[in-house]
Amino acid sequence: MIRLAFRVRPADAEIVLAELVDLAPTGVEETDRGDTIEYAIYGAEGELPSLPSVRALVGDALVEVVSEEVADDWADRWRAFHEPILVKDRLYVRPPWCPPYAEVAAGDGDAVTDLVVDPGQAFGTGAHATTRLCLELLVELTDRRRDAGEDLGPVLDLGSGSGVLAVAASQLGWGPVHGVDNEAASVAATLENAAANGVAVTAARFDLLRDGATAMPDPDGPEPLVLANLLRPLLLRVAADGFQGAPPHHLIASGLLVHECDGVAAAFARIGLVEAERRSHGDWAALLLRRA
């Protein structure tokens, strides 16, 4: 197993991380070294991205690259940074090797939904700020609709990765839930994680850059909620292509850097989805959009 670490200038760190998310979907280990921020990814020889591809992405921000064989404890180190998270006291998202909330909580852990995600080869353990922001907005929207006596209804998860958002939506009572991703490993992970959590989620391969407007498997069904934790270029593509069938009543867009929000909000406004809320965590931001 190789640990490949990129040390970058702190001022460029968030931008670099945004680029690395696509290159290393299962996660990046981050260490603040003072004068540089180190991002490390793990993989077998031949599986890691090539140096020229990293240089092309990271460019001038790169200060140093360190590649090292890791000792037998690599699996423990890898696991250590997939931390469980508690979202709004409602959802506990954890990897399978961490105990359920009911076992670690001091109070009433049974009121919290347990969501187990095996990151496998797909992005999305819940711990990343982009996923977390989506989960927060999803829980709040769920509560608002319930309080208003509205049906929850279908969900379309664009770029489902591990399926963490799709599984959470299904656990919260939305349905039917359908995930799409261009990676076969993500589709498999979405289905496996849904089964592991005992919820019904369908998933299919779909390339948002090539396959045109997206749709629920039943485009004649009711309006869906769309979850889209994607980077800016893909969100702009989704806004440009629009949707087949009933347009979403809400869309949660994440994977954005704070300064990218205005442009993405404007692109969705052109197809009738207006900004209802904006939320950030560090340099990452998410938008809740609703049909005008």
Ligand SMILES: C[S@@+](CC[C@H](N)C(=O)[O-])C[C@H]1O[C@@H](n2cnc3c(N)ncnc32)[C@H](O)[C@@H]1O
């Ligand atoms: C930031 S991850 C989000 C994963 C998960 N939904 C979450 O919130 O943690 C983005 C996902 O989009 C997928 N993706 C990237 N390019 C895509 C494309 N052209 N079409 C469909 N999915 C794509 C990636 O494979 C990845 O699973």
